Amino acid sequence: xxxxxxxxxxxxxxxxxxxxxxxxxxxxxxxxxxxxxxxxxxxxxxxxxxxxxxxxxxxxxxxxxxxxxxxxxxxxxxxxxxxxxxxxxxxxxxxxxxxxxxxxxxxxxxxxxxxxxxxxxxxxxxxxxxxxxxxxxxxxxxxxxxxxxxxxxxxxxxxxxxxxxxxxxxxxxxxxxxxxxxxxxxxxxxxxxxxxxxxxxxxxxxxxxxx
Numbered sequence: 001x002x003x004x005x006x007x008x009x010x011x012x013x014x015x016x017x018x019x020x021x022x023x024x025x026x027x028x029x030x031x032x033x034x035x036x037x038x039x040x041x042x043x044x045x046x047x048x049x050x051x052x053x054x055x056x057x058x059x060x061x062x063x064x065x066x067x068x069x070x071x072x073x074x075x076x077x078x079x080x081x082x083x084x085x086x087x088x089x090x091x092x093x094x095x096x097x098x099x100x101x102x103x104x105x106x107x108x109x110x111x112x113x114x115x116x117x118x119x120x121x122x123x124x125x126x127x128x129x130x131x132x133x134x135x136x137x138x139x140x141x142x143x144x145x146x147x148x149x150x151x152x153x154x155x156x157x158x159x160x161x162x163x164x165x166x167x168x169x170x171x172x173x174x175x176x177x178x179x180x181x182x183x184x185x186x187x188x189x190x191x192x193x194x195x196x197x198x199x200x201x202x203x204x205x206x207x208x209x210x211x
Contacts, residue, residue: 026148030200033141037095037196040134041189047127048186051179054118059176069184070161071101076191083198084211089152091195096142098188099135101159105181106132108163116178117171131185138192 055063066072076094077083083091110132113125146153163181201211 026145027200027203029141029145029148030196030203033138033145034193034196034200036134036138036141037189037193040131040138041186041193043127043131043134044182044186044189047124047131048179048182050120050124050127051116051118051175051182055175055179056172059172059179062173062176063180063183066184066187069187070105070163071098071159071184071188074098074101074157074159077195080194080198083195087152088199088202089149091199092142092146092149092153093155093157095192095195096139096146096153097157097159098192099139099142100156101161102135102185102188104161105163105185106135108161109178109181112178115174117174 074094074097076098077086086094106128109128110125113128114121116124118124198211
């Protein structure tokens, strides 16, 4: 019932956004997507910590390196200073590319959620569902915003997900692989959030040096 309520609320939010987008300026749209990206990153951080609390030391040793995240091939700014050197349209393109790259992996996570070997697997499953919903909502917002920023902002780099629903048979392997996947998403959600906040700060133009 709660899921149905969230889905209805999400639908109404997207419907309202699409209907009103022509009357909303870029600054206001950036405020909205920044709020959504902040929620997405906060939720992914909570999920990563919750799942990580059950991964034993040997499981952490089994986890792949961050450089093996499927989005690592996309060249992105490493920090805020570098992000400030990137054009607005390129930052938007990077944010959209990263978010788009997680469409399939989030479906995989959602499908595996109920079998997560975690004491609070019900809560984990619910939060992964929320991740999908927030990601969809943010993606819709970025689609509208990029349409106002020009063709360059609408460019998306294709980042195929080579993974599958097979995350191992034993408890430790499942926890380690799922935690790795969530860690990659948390890293990318942080990048998306950072890029959008830089864009919002630039658009405000009240204190350019403060960005």
